[in-house]
Amino acid sequence: MAAIRAAQLGFSTACIDAWSTDKGTPALGGTCTNVGCIPSKALLQSSEHYEHAGHSFADHGIEVKGLALNIGQMLARKNTIVKQNNDGIVYLFKKNKVTFFHGHGSFTKAVEGGYEIKVVGKTEESIVGKHIVLATGSNARALPGAEFDEELILSNTGALELPAVPKKLGVIGAGVIGLEMGSVWRRLGADVTVLEALPTFLGAVDEQIAKEAHKLFVKQGLSINLGVKIGEIVKGKNDVTVNYSDDKGTVHVAVFDKLIVSIGRTPNTNGLNADGVGLKLDERGFIAVDGDCKTNLPNVWAVGDVVRGPMLAHKAEEEGVAVAERIAGQHGHVNFNTIPWVIYTSPEIAWVGRTEQQLKADGVAYKAGTFPFMANGRARALGDTSGMVKFLADATTDEILGVHIVGPMASELIAEAVVAMEFKASAEDIARICHAHPSLSEATKEAALAVDKRSLNF
Numbered sequence: 291m292a293a294i295r296a297a298q299l300g301f302s303t304a305c306i307d308a309w310s311t312d313k314g315t316p317a318l319g320g321t322c323t324n325v326g327c328i329p330s331k332a333l334l335q336s337s338e339h340y341e342h343a344g345h346s347f348a349d350h351g352i353e354v355k356g357l358a359l360n361i362g363q364m365l366a367r368k369n370t371i372v373k374q375n376n377d378g379i380v381y382l383f384k385k386n387k388v389t390f391f392h393g394h395g396s397f398t399k400a401v402e403g404g405y406e407i408k409v410v411g412k413t414e415e416s417i418v419g420k421h422i423v424l425a426t427g428s429n430a431r432a433l434p435g436a437e438f439d440e441e442l443i444l445s446n447t448g449a450l451e452l453p454a455v456p457k458k459l460g461v462i463g464a465g466v467i468g469l470e471m472g473s474v475w476r477r478l479g480a481d482v483t484v485l486e487a488l489p490t491f492l493g494a495v496d497e498q499i500a501k502e503a504h505k506l507f508v509k510q511g512l513s514i515n516l517g518v519k520i521g522e523i524v525k526g527k528n529d530v531t532v533n534y535s536d537d538k539g540t541v542h543v544a545v546f547d548k549l550i551v552s553i554g555r556t557p558n559t560n561g562l563n564a565d566g567v568g569l570k571l572d573e574r575g576f577i578a579v580d581g582d583c584k585t586n587l588p589n590v591w592a593v594g595d596v597v598r599g600p601m602l603a604h605k606a607e608e609e610g611v612a613v614a615e616r617i618a619g620q621h622g623h624v625n626f627n628t629i630p631w632v633i634y635t636s637p638e639i640a641w642v643g644r645t646e647q648q649l650k651a652d653g654v655a656y657k658a659g660t661f662p663f664m665a666n667g668r669a670r671a672l673g674d675t676s677g678m679v680k681f682l683a684d685a686t687t688d689e690i691l692g693v694h695i696v697g698p699m700a701s702e703l704i705a706e707a708v709v710a711m712e713f714k715a716s717a718e719d720i721a722r723i724c725h726a727h728p729s730l731s732e733a734t735k736e737a738a739l740a741v742d743k744r745s746l747n748f
């Protein structure tokens with residue numbers, strides 16, 4: 291995004307990226323496109339179809355006989371979608387006249403007029419850039435003593451490539467990746483056990499929403515164990531044994547066919563030669579930047595997972611665009627208060643703004659309004675009435691302070707709340723806007739009405 295925007299603004303722009311396909315050709319788009327957002331959503335969709343065909347089609351009067359899983363085709367479809375996205379970026383680079391270098395980039399030294407960057411790919415070359423934008427992303431964090439082999443102990447990469455459905459799947463970390471990938475393989479038939487260190491489920495999510503989601507996931511068959519302490523992890527020939535103690539201190543020994551470790555990610559700064567040019571990292575190993583994504587080196591910027599802030603592709607994109615605009619002397623801006631979050635489980639969880647627990651901690655007087663999808667006609671017709679929409683508004687001004695959703699298509703519904711918050715709307719503003727009937731968005735309007743205790747349909 292930074293490269294495209296910079297080129298649009300008239301800069302001569304080069305983008306260096308090392309990611310390769312199995313055949314050694316460029317695979318543009320980084321983690322999001324290759325082993326993150328895009329392939330995981332492809333598998334989430336496929337596994338959801340499979341689950342519907344097996345469990346809910348009958349209710350619609352559709353009889354399915356001989357339902358079978360072709361995991362090879364499912365993975366092939368996912369790979370095709372990834373390739374379409376890779377190729378889409380090549381097209382966008384051509385269209386915007388961004389010059390692409392396939393290889394690993396690192397700083398050589400500061401030179402007259404900028405920085406010399408070494409690119410090591412099939413060949414080795416050096417280029418000079420006046421402004422440098424670092425967007426090197428992050429890598430899965432391994433548990434000590436349990437390095438990823440992507441065969442038995444899997445990061446997000448291996449979790450998207452399992453050639454068969456494991457009978458018993460262990461997941462360490464009940465965060466975004468653990469819940470999304472755990473959901474995929476559970477729907478396809480795996481017996482999934484999630485082991486989470488913290489005593490609370492999804493601590494960053496609004497408590498009421500997290501509780502509702504927890505209830506729904508447990509009902510679906512995910513075994514979620516909170517407050518566990520992971521002990522020794524031992525790899526067998528075809529399985530992994532995890533020793534852990536539960537929240538009461540009882541020791542367990544669990545044997546899994548595969549183990550996903552999703553305990554967070556670490557910034558990719560290795561191999562940049564940061565030391566060589568004096569690029570400063572912060573105490574957590576991220577590239578240190580100010581509010582404008584400026585590093586300590588003149589004309590060197592950093593964006594995305596490799597700097598502070600949420601590890602979200604859309605946050606990275608916004609920062610990349612803003613940096614390109616700042617280089618051009620414009621006033622690029624990223625509003626960290628209105629970055630939406632989505633967890634693509636089923637039902638989805640999405641939110642923007644502050645949670646009820648944050649408002650309490652900040653001492654803000656607020657009003658809350660909720661509306662359950664159970665009372666929404668479109669959700670009933672869809673056959674998915676789980677979850678709710680929740681509004682939090684300032685007690686005095688009625689300004690929307692947070693919107694939290696667990697339910698069908700939450701990822702799409704949250705956009706209205708983001709727009710509303712960007713425009714500093716009040717809950718009443720949303721309540722007074724005409725929403726199409728029948729649609730899930732009516733639940734948003736009703737939750738806004740509920741802030742003033744005047745829901746019409748509940």
Ligand code: NAI
Nearest residue numbers: 463464465466467468486487488552553554555601632633
């Ligand atoms: P996460 O930060 O979402 O969750 C990690 C979980 O592991 C936490 O609940 C943490 O308490 C737990 N944990 C940490 N150490 C542990 C230990 N030793 N034993 C047991 N539990 C432990 O990280 P995750 O899921 O790895 O995702 C990485 C990043 O990727 C996140 O920042 C996330 O926002 C991003 N991402 C975003 C997606 C989305 O926007 N839908 C999808 C996938 C990833």
